[in-house]
Amino acid sequence: MQEGTIGLFLFFWGIVLFAIGVPLLTYFYGKRWYCSWVCGCGGLAETVGDPYRHLSDKRLGAWQIERWLVHGVLVFAVVMTVLTAYTAFSGEAEILGMNSYSVRSTYGFFIGFVFAGAVGTGFYPIMGNRVWCRFGCPLAAYLGLVQRFKSKFRITTNGGQCISCGNCSTYCEMGIDVRWYAQRGQNIVRSSCVGCGVCSAVCPRGVLNLENGKEEGRINDNPIIIGRDRAELKL
Numbered sequence: 332m333q334e335g336t337i338g339l340f341l342f343f344w345g346i347v348l349f350a351i352g353v354p355l356l357t358y359f360y361g362k363r364w365y366c367s368w369v370c371g372c373g374g375l376a377e378t379v380g381d382p383y384r385h386l387s388d389k390r391l392g393a394w395q396i397e398r399w400l401v402h403g404v405l406v407f408a409v410v411m412t413v414l415t416a417y418t419a420f421s422g423e424a425e426i427l428g429m430n431s432y433s434v435r436s437t438y439g440f441f442i443g444f445v446f447a448g449a450v451g452t453g454f455y456p457i458m459g460n461r462v463w464c465r466f467g468c469p470l471a472a473y474l475g476l477v478q479r480f481k482s483k484f485r486i487t488t489n490g491g492q493c494i495s496c497g498n499c500s501t502y503c504e505m506g507i508d509v510r511w512y513a514q515r516g517q518n519i520v521r522s523s524c525v526g527c528g529v530c531s532a533v534c535p536r537g538v539l540n541l542e543n544g545k546e547e548g549r550i551n552d553n554p555i556i557i558g559r560d561r562a563e564l565k566l
């Protein structure tokens with residue numbers, strides 16, 4: 332606000348992009364338009380962090396921690412943004428007993444410095460190359476919600492062709508057990524998938540395809556497929 336017209340311009344377009352541009356692009360392309368094509372953190376992960384991508388934890392417990400953490404940071408970021416906007420327009424320092432400056436400082440130190448900086452990149456050799464993207468990034472959480480529930484993007488799988496070699500799961504940097512889906516012929520519509528395409532590239536059988544298509548049939552909780560058109564085991 333202190334910058335006058337340019338400040339208001341940036342503020343306005345920030346809100347328009349967040350509310351309209353981001354969900355629209357995610358609807359058409361999935362979160363890869365940002366996480367894999369634009370984001371600087373993603374660029375660092377795909378270059379410096381690439382040798383460590385196979386270290387991402389694939390266990391169910393890691394997935395549960397991931398969901399709690401990343402959505403917790405998203406809530407924290409929303410609260411901080413509302414407080415900041417309120418104090419900017421009203422001139423009041425506090426709302427409901429919460430001091431805007433303290434909340435911003437806490438976020439800046441614990442999330443911005445410790446989580447995104449020290450842990451998010453320093454732990455590549457221990458936790459894989461997308462630590463921050465997977466466990467902490469609030470924008471990734473927001474994009475992920477749109478991708479999961481309202482998007483054309485999916486990874487299709489041909490279960491009948493899968494030989495269960497596990498290459499796809501090993502090299503998924505987001506800790507997705509891709510093989511589990513491939514063996515069932517089930518589309519992958521996970522909110523955490525950044526659409527890097529490596530699972531598809533390392534599959535020796537051409538089982539996996541990154542696609543944008545109609546929303547109908549996108550989410551298919553298919554049974555185990557023994558031969559694609561013949562024997563299906565419904566559970």
Ligand code: SF4
Nearest residue numbers: 503524525527528530
């Ligand atoms: S495209 Fe494949 S390897 Fe990349 S994040 Fe998605 S599931 Fe994992």
Ligand code: SF4
Nearest residue numbers: 493496497499513534
């Ligand atoms: S890499 Fe391909 S063949 Fe190997 S487990 Fe994954 S989907 Fe199946």
